[in-house]
Amino acid sequence: MMMTTRLMQPLMCKQKLPLLHIPSSGGIDLQILQRRPEKGKVVVVLGATGAGKSRLSIDLATRFTAEVVNSDKMQVYQGMDIVTNKITEEERNHVPHHLLGVIEPTKNFTATNFCSMASRTINSISGRGNLPVIAGGSNSFIEALVDDCRFKTMYDVMFLWVDVAMPVLHAFVSERVDRMVEQGMIEEARKMFDPKNADYSRGLRKAIGVGEFHRYFRAEPTANADTRARLLGEAIDAVKINTCQLACRQLEKIQRLRNVKGWKLHRVDATEVFRRRASGVAGDDAEELWENLVAEPSATIVTRFLHDFGPLIYADVTSIRPAVMGRAMVAATH
Template sequence: MTTGTKRKVLVLLGPTAVGKTRLSLELAEAFGAEIISGDSMQVYRGMDIGTAKISEGEMKGIPHHLIDIHDPGDAYSTAEFQEQGTRLIEEISRRGKLPFIVGGTGLYIESLCYGFRFSEAVADEAFRSEQDAYAEEHGAEALHARLAAVDPVSAERLHPNDRRRIIRALEIHYQTGVPLSEDLAGQTKESPYELCLIGLTMDRKKLYKRIEERIDQMLAEGLVAEVQGLLERGYGRSLVSMQGLGYKEIAAYLEGETTLEEAVVLLKRDTRRFAKRQLSWFRHMKEIQWIDTLESPDHSETFAIIEHRIAQTFAKSE
């Protein structure tokens, strides 16, 4: 799977609930691919329902990588994802298979596709403790506002509850004087790979309806029990994993801070906002070939269009 010295890499990205999983399996079968998950939450074991994680039975025998590789108590970073993804692309290519990145975590996917270098700002525990204390006293929104004041682009991308990444962005600005977003924007956009990036999209109202239906399905499948089990095993709400969509809202309900109805309303609202942020992130990736999954009522026609685009893109590089 090489072109000169460059490895071919297929990428399927898009917002939550747009339909990536089904298409990824069909494309993997058609192109002889192994899937690398580009999702920051599916790395965690025991967090299945709330992350819409594919089950082993649904994988159709297609190898999936970077799923269930950490306990919820472990931290997982963009740099670690990039390192593991880079290794997997090489290993999969050497097996004669096509590396296929599928997911919705924009920074993860972009860092791997373009070989981003990461800030040399070192961990400053005193600074981090100070920001943590500020968040505890004044709330997540206040800490998020601090970031918005010095790096509005990163603040727009990060949810106010994503404390670890907000503090890291503040730390980078504090040490270097350069906003994280500016550093990322200045990175080279020449990929070390022969990329084919396919983006899935659909009418915003229809996407939001699918998001709400998915959340209802998660609740029916036992999301509340999943979160309860995590809390009972000692995975506290301050963990990065437990700040994920679906987990923080249900945990607040389970600890008596809100009703289940209120938690679900909040979860649906926050997930809609998350999808909007995902689309905003992907829109600046100029090489993406966008496909409206609802443009054709026939799924097989949509698949055929995508299959043709991929074949054309890789043929041009040969």
């Protein structure tokens, strides 16, 4: 069902309520939908690299009238789509994406730059009556935006944290690097190689998967086959190690945002989905598991947030089954 819209104050963006996602359990009191938010609404999807942030953002965008704003500091650059693991056109499922591949590779892109561009983008999305969904692993960018005073006055923010147990995520990340190599990661990284410049501290050259291949590329023209194979193996292993270390740092930052800064995060545990995939569970079964444990509970939480169904439940979202959440929403209306 579509919701009617109303103009917000002059300094506020126009934002209509997205299509209401009704859980499979049903049972929502429609009278509660007469309420309107005083601020615009923004959903932020957090998580370590590889945890499924992009996928969840797409799932939400297909349930609600939403557009995705990228907050990954490497994916904002043009090029290196495999190295930076950008979401493909097919994976986007026709959902509009912003701040993805828009910055020249040699330029530095700071948190200040992100806040400026993201704010304008979010205002534009809200002005079209759509829901902005921010997704990406650069938590420092998200923190800078959320802490911005003007942003605070204009938007209410809800946080979804897609979490995966680190040992399980590390195994997945290692396999993902192998797939990236098969897809052409080394050829992409070679384009950034400069034998006279080993500075990997600026622009897109900071991305994991670029500097790790420097020694291999330098030795490649003159080294024998055994040496090349060894250096290549070491480079790929370094990419895996550095990616896993990045995931650990991201998790530490998320925990700091929750425990020190007091951000109210809805944790969605996707560990079992990844574990079952690794054990060879059939594709359809794995998809159903993701739907039941991650997508549907997250959509229920977003529905509560968008339509003010009583106090939000800040807990392990996946421990609350959709049917239970549906009953909780009904109870919140009485």
